[in-house]
Every structure is written in C-alpha cells, then in structure tokens.
Amino acid sequence: MSDTVLDVRNLQVQFQTNDNIVRAVDGIDFKVTRGQTLGIVGESGSGKSVTSLAIMNLVPTPPGKITNGEIWFRDAATDDRPIEPVDLLQLPPSQMRNYRGGRIAMIFQEPMSSLNPVYTIGFQLTEAIRLHRDISAAEARKQAVSSLQEVQLLPDDDKLREQAIVQLRSPGSDAASIQGKDITRQIDRIKQEILDRYPHQLSGGQIQRVMIAMAISCDPTLLIADEPTTALDVTVQSTILNLMRQLRDRRGMSMIFITHDLGVIAEIADTVAVMYRGEIVETGTVRDIFLAPQHPYTRGLLACRPTPDKRLRYLPTIADFMEVAQGDDLAEGNGNQRRTETVNPRSPQSLSSMEVEEMSEIEIATRFARLRQQQPLLVVENLQVGFPIRGAFGRTQRYAMAVNGVSFEVYPGETLGLVGESGCGKTTLSRTLMRLIEPMGGRAMFDGADILEIQGKPLRQLRRDIQIIFQDPFSSLNPRIPIGEAVTEPLKIHGRNQSRKQNRERVRYLLDRVGLNPNWIERYPHEFSGGQRQRICIARSLALNPRFIICDESVSALDVSVQAQVLNLLKELQAEFGLTYIFISHDLSVVKFMSDRIMVMNRGKVEEIGPAEMIYHSPQQEYTRKLIASIPTGNLERIGR
Known part of the structure; x- marks a missing residue:
C-alpha cells in the first residue's frame, strides 16, 4: 500500500x-x-x-x-x-x-x-547533516541551529532578538538606541554559545x-x-x-x-x-x-506498574500472570507443554489480577498512627550541604547549596519516600547521612547519636546499622570478584568474619532470601541480569543485619516487571526484619506504593512532607502538582485518548 x-x-x-x-x-x-x-x-x-x-x-x-x-x-x-x-x-x-x-x-x-x-554538539550536528547532504559548512550550521530551535533547545528568532536586546542594553538606555548590526552579532553569539558546548555541559534532557x-x-x-x-x-x-x-x-x-x-x-x-x-x-x-x-503477558505488563490511584499490598509480576495462563491451557487439555518461568520463590502467594489486595483507608491510617507513637529513629535538623564554586587562583567564591536547611524525622519500621527531579539534592542528602559527604551545618541524630559528629570506631559501628543500596546495579559490584565474596565483604570489613563455612552459609541464606539460587555464589556479576544484580546488592546490604536502609533510585534502571519483583522483595524484608527505609526516586508512583510518608524536594529544600495519600491526592505545592501531572499512568481518559 x-x-x-x-x-x-x-x-x-x-x-x-x-x-x-x-x-x-x-x-x-x-x-x-x-x-x-x-x-x-x-x-x-x-x-x-x-x-x-x-x-x-x-x-x-x-x-x-x-x-x-x-x-x-x-x-x-x-x-x-x-x-x-x-x-x-x-x-x-x-x-x-x-x-x-x-x-x-x-x-x-x-x-x-x-x-x-x-x-x-555543533560539530557533531553539522557533521551528521553534511554526511547526508552536499551543502557548505555555513548552510549546515544554519540547519543545525534550525533543528535546535525546533527541539526548543534554542529560542526562536523573535525570542533570540529580545534576548539579544536585553543583553546589549546598558542602564538608562532604550532598545531603539541599539543598532541592528549589533543585535545580529549578539544573536550569532548566543547561537554559537550553544553550538560550542560539549556534552558534559548539558543535562540529560x-x-x-x-x-x-x-x-x-x-x-x-x-x-x-x-x-x-x-x-x-x-x-x-x-x-x-x-x-x-x-x-x-x-x-x-x-x-x-x-x-x-x-x-x-x-x-x-x-x-x-x-x-x-x-x-x-x-x-x-x-x-x-x-x-x-x-495475552497474559500484556496483562502482566499493565498490572505490574504501581498505580498511584490505588494502594496495593504487593504488585503482581509477569510470572504470576504467565503461570495463570499456562494453568488454564493445561486445564483445557490442549496439550501445551508448560514452560519453566523465573518465579521468585519468596513472592507473596501466587498473585493474579483478581487476587491482589488493596489496603483500606482504615488500615493505612492505623499503621500511620502506630508508627508515630514511637520515638523517631532518625531526626534531621537544618541540614546544609554545599559544594564550593572556585574562582581566581582556586579560591572559593561561593557555595552551590545542594541541601539547604532540610529537617525531617523517620520512625522505626517506616518508609519515608524522597522524591524530586535530578539535581534537587536527594542523593546528596542520602550520602551525607552515610557520612560519605561532609555537611556544612545542621544535625542528624540516629538513635540518640549525632551522625555528623562521631568519628572512628563509633562511626564504623553506626555504619553497621545504616546501609545503602545504590542506583546502578551494574557499577555497584566489583566485576573481578564472585558475588559470594561481594556479599561477604561487609562481614570482613566490620569484624564479623567467621569461618569460611559459616560465611558461605550466611551468603547462601541471604541469596536465597532475595530470591536467587544459593549455588550461584561462585558466579561473577556479568553473568546476571540487572534485576538479579540489584538483588545481590540488597543481599549485601542485609549482611550486617542493619536497622536502616537508604534505597537510592534502586529500581529506576529496571524493567517494570523486574521493578515489581524488587519492590515486593523490599516490602517483604521490611516486614520480616523490621527495617526502616528512606526510599529515593524521581517516580512518584513508585514512591507512593512503597512509602508511608513522602517528602518532596526541590532545589535543595523541602517543598512539602506528609502522608503518602495526602501528598498524592491533595498536594499543597505547585511543584508537587507538576510532578504528579507528569506521571505516565496509562490512563487514556486523562490524556484524552
């Protein structure tokens, strides 16, 4: 056709x-x-x-x-x-x-x-254009500029002219006094400034x-x-x-x-x-x-993504839906062989689309009240973290404040969701609580001890209780050592190293607990998928029996189906071991599924903090409303389809 x-x-x-x-x-x-x-x-x-x-x-x-x-x-x-x-x-x-x-x-x-x-970026754009079109460098540059304007990385010509006039005006002068040739030159400078940037000078977007x-x-x-x-x-x-x-x-x-x-x-x-x-x-x-x-696989993909409008106990996974479908095929006697699926042996009992339970408002409110009756496990007051901006001769001119006066508390057994765009200070805050970054001011009390003041042996002991799961499972593991050694490493560092047999038994238990085969301890990281690597990182974080775990974008790089498995696992481990989480993500739907309370950060400050249901359904700040409106929910009515 x-x-x-x-x-x-x-x-x-x-x-x-x-x-x-x-x-x-x-x-x-x-x-x-x-x-x-x-x-x-x-x-x-x-x-x-x-x-x-x-x-x-x-x-x-x-x-x-x-x-x-x-x-x-x-x-x-x-x-x-x-x-x-x-x-x-x-x-x-x-x-x-x-x-x-x-x-x-x-x-x-x-x-x-x-x-x-x-x-x-200017060189690379013009190179791509001239590779497919027989034109001059000047004409290729014009097309590169036009393409950047079309994708809104450069303003259109009218706005460029306004921007050039603003930059050329001196105090007390008016726009009419600026000559046209000066405006043209200034517009060319603005365009060239964008074209002369290197990739590292641009954000991901x-x-x-x-x-x-x-x-x-x-x-x-x-x-x-x-x-x-x-x-x-x-x-x-x-x-x-x-x-x-x-x-x-x-x-x-x-x-x-x-x-x-x-x-x-x-x-x-x-x-x-x-x-x-x-x-x-x-x-x-x-x-x-x-x-x-x-197809059951399609139904599984639709079901395993967290839905902000509902509060589910656990998320369905692809394996759950594929199991149901295969069972139906066998029941009909059509002779199909049942495929072997990768099923988490610790997942909540055989979920299907009809069996997933939604938490009631009373249950959510009861849990929230029970958590607040305890003494806070972590109390952060007016935390400030800045990075120096160097000037002439390497002198510090000013500080870029990544965390600027942040205060909050976390209760035992609670999950505090931390949400915001890249650059808002989420990761800096988490690394400061781990003392991987030194703060400029404020206090952070963990079970009565000031995290920001202790040194030496007390700090090492504190790090047994506070662990972190990093964002990228691919770079979080040493590619040169087997995963058994990677999970054993915290035990050796913190002096809990026992006999080789006892260490192996501990590692095998942890791998089994996160849904991996205990016999894989001699395998290397490259032999695992992204979801499996993230499970290994979770097993390593549990090695020292911590009380508090920071999950820093720990599912953002995973498929929605693998993400569902990891989120379910984190919830199960919290219930079994009484863990307390700070769960960091830029995806508010994932944060809402995991969290009891949500804290929204923007430009180093707290925009608002409150119960997860309240933050999602009744946000007080425009920034939070913008985050919620940007969630790709798949709601066809919402997007007018």
Whole structure:
C-alpha cells in the first residue's frame, strides 16, 4: 500500500553464544504507515532493540546475524527520491548508508553515551547533516541551529532578538538606541554559545534534545526512538514526549517508539506491538491494548506498574500472570507443554489480577498512627550541604547549596519516600547521612547519636546499622570478584568474619532470601541480569543485619516487571526484619506504593512532607502538582485518548 512506510515480514535475528544459538527475534511481522507511531513494548531481552538495529542494518556481526525476513521501506515522495519500496536487507552497504541516518533516523537508548565527549554538539550536528547532504559548512550550521530551535533547545528568532536586546542594553538606555548590526552579532553569539558546548555541559534532557535534533536534521521519513525517556525524570520525560508528538505531527513523520513502560506508550503511540521472547504476542490500537488486553503477558505488563490511584499490598509480576495462563491451557487439555518461568520463590502467594489486595483507608491510617507513637529513629535538623564554586587562583567564591536547611524525622519500621527531579539534592542528602559527604551545618541524630559528629570506631559501628543500596546495579559490584565474596565483604570489613563455612552459609541464606539460587555464589556479576544484580546488592546490604536502609533510585534502571519483583522483595524484608527505609526516586508512583510518608524536594529544600495519600491526592505545592501531572499512568481518559 502506498501509505505503508515500513513493512517487516518474518524477521529473524539470532546470536551465536558459546553454548547455543539464541533467537533474539523469531519471525515477527508488522507495518508502520505514514504519520503513524508504532509502540513496541516488552521487557529487556524481548527483542525490541535488536528489531530496531535490524531495521537500521546495525546488528553486530558476529555474533549476531539476520537469518531470514524482509524489511520493505517506502521513502516519502519528493522530486529527487524514488517512491518504490526497497528491501533494506538486500541493499549493499554503500546504498544502505544513504538511508541510515538520512531517510531512517534513530535515537539510541542512552543519551549520555550517544555523543562523542571530545567534540562540541555543533560539530557533531553539522557533521551528521553534511554526511547526508552536499551543502557548505555555513548552510549546515544554519540547519543545525534550525533543528535546535525546533527541539526548543534554542529560542526562536523573535525570542533570540529580545534576548539579544536585553543583553546589549546598558542602564538608562532604550532598545531603539541599539543598532541592528549589533543585535545580529549578539544573536550569532548566543547561537554559537550553544553550538560550542560539549556534552558534559548539558543535562540529560538537553542531550536527548540534541539527539532528537540530530535525528530530524535530515528530514527523515521514519524515526526510530529506542527507550528515549527511560533515564529521564518524569517532568523531563513528559516534555520530551510532548516534543516528539509535536515534531511527528508537524512533519508528518512516521515513528517507532520502543520502551518497556506501557504508561509511556499510552502517551505517544497509535498502535502497539507487545514483544515477549523474540515474538510479537499481541498487536492492536492503544485503546484495545489498554482496555481489553488478550495475552497474559500484556496483562502482566499493565498490572505490574504501581498505580498511584490505588494502594496495593504487593504488585503482581509477569510470572504470576504467565503461570495463570499456562494453568488454564493445561486445564483445557490442549496439550501445551508448560514452560519453566523465573518465579521468585519468596513472592507473596501466587498473585493474579483478581487476587491482589488493596489496603483500606482504615488500615493505612492505623499503621500511620502506630508508627508515630514511637520515638523517631532518625531526626534531621537544618541540614546544609554545599559544594564550593572556585574562582581566581582556586579560591572559593561561593557555595552551590545542594541541601539547604532540610529537617525531617523517620520512625522505626517506616518508609519515608524522597522524591524530586535530578539535581534537587536527594542523593546528596542520602550520602551525607552515610557520612560519605561532609555537611556544612545542621544535625542528624540516629538513635540518640549525632551522625555528623562521631568519628572512628563509633562511626564504623553506626555504619553497621545504616546501609545503602545504590542506583546502578551494574557499577555497584566489583566485576573481578564472585558475588559470594561481594556479599561477604561487609562481614570482613566490620569484624564479623567467621569461618569460611559459616560465611558461605550466611551468603547462601541471604541469596536465597532475595530470591536467587544459593549455588550461584561462585558466579561473577556479568553473568546476571540487572534485576538479579540489584538483588545481590540488597543481599549485601542485609549482611550486617542493619536497622536502616537508604534505597537510592534502586529500581529506576529496571524493567517494570523486574521493578515489581524488587519492590515486593523490599516490602517483604521490611516486614520480616523490621527495617526502616528512606526510599529515593524521581517516580512518584513508585514512591507512593512503597512509602508511608513522602517528602518532596526541590532545589535543595523541602517543598512539602506528609502522608503518602495526602501528598498524592491533595498536594499543597505547585511543584508537587507538576510532578504528579507528569506521571505516565496509562490512563487514556486523562490524556484524552
């Protein structure tokens, strides 16, 4: 059909490992029409990214190989471009380069590593433009500026003129006295200042805008966006999604949007393809998928994300839904073999969509009152943490206050959720409580001892009681030592090292408790998935029987299904060991599921603090309302779909 931009037929991609052949993509079919957004959703390892790499003919060879299929692409009709479809898999490399990056553009998953750190963004933008268009450097610069304006990293021409006039005006003068040539030069300086920036001088959201500008700079017919918002704050994520919708509608561009989050898909896609183990198990419109999902895997993906409107005891997981489906198949006597699923042996008894219990308002209020009847375990008063800004000769000119006068308390057995955008001071606060960063002022009392004053042996003893689970499970473990040694390490450091046999038994118990096979103690971190690594980090934090654990964005890098398993695990461990948590995240829906109270931070200060239900349903501050409005809930009525 003439309106079909991309037609993928029976695509198969496999990877050769030491032991066997893995079919990453196993015979999938889908189409993308002109101006349409197809959302491809699934967990890590489902084949989403490999599919996008196959379309771009970027599957790494070896070990990867496209073994079968056709990928028919029909370019937009212009004077100098043919409209006959071509099979991208049959094109020689020299011709494929004309399509890749020009007619089919891609935004890769990790914005921070997608740009070369030693070149300015202006150089990299103009390089991409001149690679696909035979134009001068000056013309390429104009197009780069236009692309940055389109993604709103640079103001439009009218606002640039206003900004230039403001910068040129001297006290007592008016705008009419400024000459036009001076304004033009100042506008050029403002543009050049942005173009001359290096990637490290931009935030994650700004870098993602640069990547989008680079992708649209050659006016592609098809844009592939591979997890473009996964690592971003919910507010920045909302801005990027809105920007991509505007670009698609304004340009009439087709889009493939890849993510593991169905809430994000609801915000941007027209049709959805759900991938599981290399296959597309369900396709349909956004409305069909969200209101009447047919496949149990789709129902599991929808159910395992925390829903801010409800307070569930535990989150369902993918394994729960797949078990229910397989049981039904066997009951019908259709002869299907039951697959072996990865099931957490400690998960709450066999959940299904009908069995998940919601906490009542009375139960929530009773728990909250019981917690407040105790003496606080942690009391923080007027905590201040600043980082020096150096001037001439290395002298400190001023301090950038990351934490500025923060006060709060945490009660035994409570989970205090700490939420806010990147840069608000969440991580700095947590590291200060661990004495990994020294404060400028204030007090932090833990069970009667001032964390900020003690030194030496008392500080080491305190760190037995306070542990932290860091954000990135991939860099939290030493890749050169087996996980058994990693979990044993705290015992050795704090003098609780016993015999080798006793240490191994302790490690095996901890691994079993977090849902991992105790026989894996000799394996190395690279042999585990992200969710499994995070479980290892949790096991290590439990080695010393702590009373207080700080979870610093401990699930933000995980798939929603793995995230559900880890959140359930943290709740179970809290109930079993009487743990107290500070749970840090930029995702308010996750924080609300975990927390008894929520503290909202912005620019180093506390915006508001209170019971989780009150913060979500009756926020007092505009900043909190903005955070809540940015949550991609997948509510079709809320987003007008």
